[in-house]
Amino acid sequence: MSPRAGLDRRTLVIAAAEIADHEGIEAVTLAALAKKLGVRSPSLYNHINGLQELRTQLAIYGLSELSNAMNNAANGFSGDVAVQAMGRAYVDFARSRPGLYETTLRAPEQANMELEKASDHILKLIIDVMKDYHLGEEGEIHAVRGLRSILHGFASLEQKGGFGMALDTNVSLSRLISSYIAGIGNMKSK
Amino acid sequence: MSPRAGLDRRTLVIAAAEIADHEGIEAVTLAALAKKLGVRSPSLYNHINGLQELRTQLAIYGLSELSNAMNNAANGFSGDVAVQAMGRAYVDFARSRPGLYETTLRAPEQANMELEKASDHILKLIIDVMKDYHLGEEGEIHAVRGLRSILHGFASLEQKGGFGMALDTNVSLSRLISSYIAGIGNMKSK
DNA sequence: TATTTAAGCTAATACCATTAGTTTTTGTGG
DNA sequence: CCACAAAAACTAATGGTATTAGCTTAAATA
Numbered sequence: 229m230s231p232r233a234g235l236d237r238r239t240l241v242i243a244a245a246e247i248a249d250h251e252g253i254e255a256v257t258l259a260a261l262a263k264k265l266g267v268r269s270p271s272l273y274n275h276i277n278g279l280q281e282l283r284t285q286l287a288i289y290g291l292s293e294l295s296n297a298m299n300n301a302a303n304g305f306s307g308d309v310a311v312q313a314m315g316r317a318y319v320d321f322a323r324s325r326p327g328l329y330e331t332t333l334r335a336p337e338q339a340n341m342e343l344e345k346a347s348d349h350i351l352k353l354i355i356d357v358m359k360d361y362h363l364g365e366e367g368e369i370h371a372v373r374g375l376r377s378i379l380h381g382f383a384s385l386e387q388k389g390g391f392g393m394a395l396d397t398n399v400s401l402s403r404l405i406s407s408y409i410a411g412i413g414n415m416k417s418k
Numbered sequence: 419m420s421p422r423a424g425l426d427r428r429t430l431v432i433a434a435a436e437i438a439d440h441e442g443i444e445a446v447t448l449a450a451l452a453k454k455l456g457v458r459s460p461s462l463y464n465h466i467n468g469l470q471e472l473r474t475q476l477a478i479y480g481l482s483e484l485s486n487a488m489n490n491a492a493n494g495f496s497g498d499v500a501v502q503a504m505g506r507a508y509v510d511f512a513r514s515r516p517g518l519y520e521t522t523l524r525a526p527e528q529a530n531m532e533l534e535k536a537s538d539h540i541l542k543l544i545i546d547v548m549k550d551y552h553l554g555e556e557g558e559i560h561a562v563r564g565l566r567s568i569l570h571g572f573a574s575l576e577q578k579g580g581f582g583m584a585l586d587t588n589v590s591l592s593r594l595i596s597s598y599i600a601g602i603g604n605m606k607s608k
Numbered sequence: 609t610a611t612t613t614a615a616g617c618t619a620a621t622a623c624c625a626t627t628a629g630t631t632t633t634t635g636t637g638g
Numbered sequence: 639c640c641a642c643a644a645a646a647a648c649t650a651a652t653g654g655t656a657t658t659a660g661c662t663t664a665a666a667t668a
Contacts, residue, residue, distance in 0.1 A: 270648075408594075468657070
C-alpha cells in the first residue's frame with residue numbers, strides 16, 4: 229500500500245489543522261492523523277516529535293495564518309477603519325478555522341522561539357493600529373491588551389455558542405469595537 | 419483500607435475542581451480523581467456517569483461559584499461602579515480558580531438543563547447591571563455580549579500568560595471597562 | 609435478624625502515545 | 639549499474655487512559 233507516503237512536517241500540521249476544524253480539537257490525535265494520512269502512528273515520529281510538538285506547530289501555523297488575515301485586512305487603512313477591519317478579520321478567522329484558532333491559545337508548556345515570534349508578530353500588528361490614537365507608552369499597552377481581550381473574548385464566546393440569541397453577531401462586534409474606540413481616551417495615563 | 423469511602427457526586431466535583439486548579443485542566447482524569455479520593459476508578463461510576471458528565475458538573479459548579487462572586491460584588495451598586503465591581507470579581511474568580519474557570523467554557527456537547535440554568539443566571543446578572551444605561555432592547559443585548567467578551571477575553575488571555583509585560587493588569591482591566599462604558603452609547607440601535 | 613441495596617472491588621476490553629528494533633525504499637558515490 | 643547509507647515506513651511491546659461486566663461486602667431497612 230505504501231512504498232513511501234512522502235510526508236513532511238508541514239503536511240502533518242496542515243492535515244492536523246483540518247481535523248481540528250472539522251472534528252474539533254479533541255479529535256486531533258496521532259492515531260487520527262496517521263489514519264488520515266494513510267500511515268501507522270509511529271511513522272509520524274519521523275517528522276514530528278510527538279503530540280505536544282504537533283500542538284506547538286499547530287499554534288505557530290495558526291498564528292501565522294491569523295497574522296496574514298489581520299495584516300491583509302488592515303493594510304492601507306488607519307484609525308477606526310483599520311481597527312474595525314482588523315477586528316472583523318480576526319473574528320472571521322476564528323469562524324472559518326475554529327479548530328486552528330483554538331490551537332493558537334493552547335500551547336504554553338515550555339517556551340518556543342518560533343511560537344513567540346509568531347505571537348509577537350500579531351502583537352505588533354495590533355500595536356501599529358493603536359498608534360494612531362496617541363495614548364502614550366503605557367496607555368498604548370493597556371489599549372492593546374484591551375483590544376486583544378475584546379477580539380479573543382468575542383471570538384471565543386461566539387465559537388462556544390455563548391451568544392444564544394438570533395441577533396446579528398457582526399453588529400455586536402462592530403458596535404463593541406466602536407464603543408471601545410469611542411472611549412479609548414480612558415486608556416491614557418493621566 | 420476502605421470499608422466505604424463515603425463519596426458522593428459533590429465530593430467528586432469539588433475534588434476534581436481542586437485538581438483542575440492545582441495541576442491544570444488536562445490533569446482532571448478519572449484515574450487521578452480516584453487516586454486523590456483513595457478509590458479505584460471504576461468506583462467513581464457509582465456517583466457519576468463518566469468523564470463527560472464530570473466535566474459538565476464541573477462547569478455547572480464553576481458557573482455557580484462565579485455567579486456568587488459576581489453577585490456579591492455588584493450587589494447594592496449600580497452604573498459604572500457596579501460594572502467595575504462585577505468585572506473585577508469575574509477576573510478575580512478566574513485568577514483564584516483558574517482550572518475551575520476554564521471548565522465553565524468547555525462543556526457544550528449535548529445540552530443540559532442545569533448547565534443552561536447556571537449560564538442564564540450569570541447572563542441575568544450582566545443584563546441587570548447594563549439596564550442602567552438605557553440602551554433599548556437590542557442595544558442591551560449587544561452591550562451584554564460586549565461586556566461578556568471583554569471579561570472572558572481578559573481573563574482568558576491573562577490566564578494564558580498573554581500579557582507578557584510587567585504593567586499592572588488590574589489597571590488594564592479597569593481602564594478597559596471604563597473605555598467601554600464611556601462609549602456605550604454606540605451600542606444603541608439608531 | 610434477614611434481606612436488599614448500593615458502594616466498593618477485580619478483571620477485561622479498547623484506545624491512546626510512545627519507544628525499540630526491523631524492513632524497505634530512495635538517493636547517491638563509486 | 640551497483641553498493642551502500644540515510645530516511646521513512648513498519649511491527650511489536652509498554653504503560654496510561656476510560657469504560658463495562660460481574661463479584662463482594664458493607665450498610666440500611668423491613
